[in-house]
Amino acid sequence: MRTASICPTCSTFENALCVLYNGDYLTNTDITPLDSVETAIIKINDNLVPITGTVPPVNSAIYLGQLYLDTSAPTLYFAESIGTGANDWVALGASTPVNTSSGTYVPVVVGVLNIDSAIGFNSHYMRTEGQVSVQGSLELSITAFGVFELIVALPISSNLVALTDVSGTAISYLGLPGITNFGYIEADVVNNQAILKGINTITSPTTFYFNFTYTIL
Numbered sequence: 001m002r003t004a005s006i007c008p009t010c011s012t013f014e015n016a017l018c019v020l021y022n023g024d025y026l027t028n029t030d031i032t033p034l035d036s037v038e039t040a041i042i043k044i045n046d047n048l049v050p051i052t053g054t055v056p057p058v059n060s061a062i063y064l065g066q067l068y069l070d071t072s073a074p075t076l077y078f079a080e081s082i083g084t085g086a087n088d089w090v091a092l093g094a095s096t097p098v099n100t101s102s103g104t105y106v107p108v109v110v111g112v113l114n115i116d117s118a119i120g121f122n123s124h125y126m127r128t129e130g131q132v133s134v135q136g137s138l139e140l141s142i143t144a145f146g147v148f149e150l151i152v153a154l155p156i157s158s159n160l161v162a163l164t165d166v167s168g169t170a171i172s173y174l175g176l177p178g179i180t181n182f183g184y185i186e187a188d189v190v191n192n193q194a195i196l197k198g199i200n201t202i203t204s205p206t207t208f209y210f211n212f213t214y215t216i217l
Helices: 037-047
Strands: 051-053 067-070 075-079 089-091 100-105 109-113 115-120 123-128 131-142 146-152 166-172 181-188 193-200 206-215
Touching: 109 115, 109 131, 115 146, 131 146, 131 193, 166 193, 181 206, 193 206
Parallel strands: 051 067
Antiparallel strands: 067 075, 075 089, 100 123, 109 146, 115 131, 123 131, 131 206, 146 193, 166 181, 166 206, 181 193
């Protein structure tokens, strides 16, 4: 640091505008040589702030010690490395990132193919970091014997990309093997929901029990 012998701004008093930085360019804060202390303080205030989001961090950290706040958990992360994506981040108070939550919800269900009516029942979910497991049930009536498709809403939103971002199964047990119906669950990447695809052999209301796991993106 150096101090102006005669302040060009106030001529009399030395203040934060009088003291100039003459070191190297500081990439984290964008402080440049000959910035005044006042300018440097403003840049520190603007640039060294935590990043915020509603999911755990997935992008690489910019600098060691950078902070990230997941407001939905909430969980505060710090960067222990740079350039390794999500592995840069560690949750405060843990040796590895830990972000868990759980609860119940009633999934909204929407018929896509061969559905006469459908309703979701109280279901359970458990989140661990970027993965969510869901168990629940729903009742549906089909229009005609055969295949059907039904959208099942997620308890925590996700921007799904691939069909495999959601994976699960469903079954309706009606007492006899010949009338026990099955289905599988994958991602509906258009609506960012889960979609149940299966076969039903009766048109009367049938209860399907399902479980699936998906990725928060």
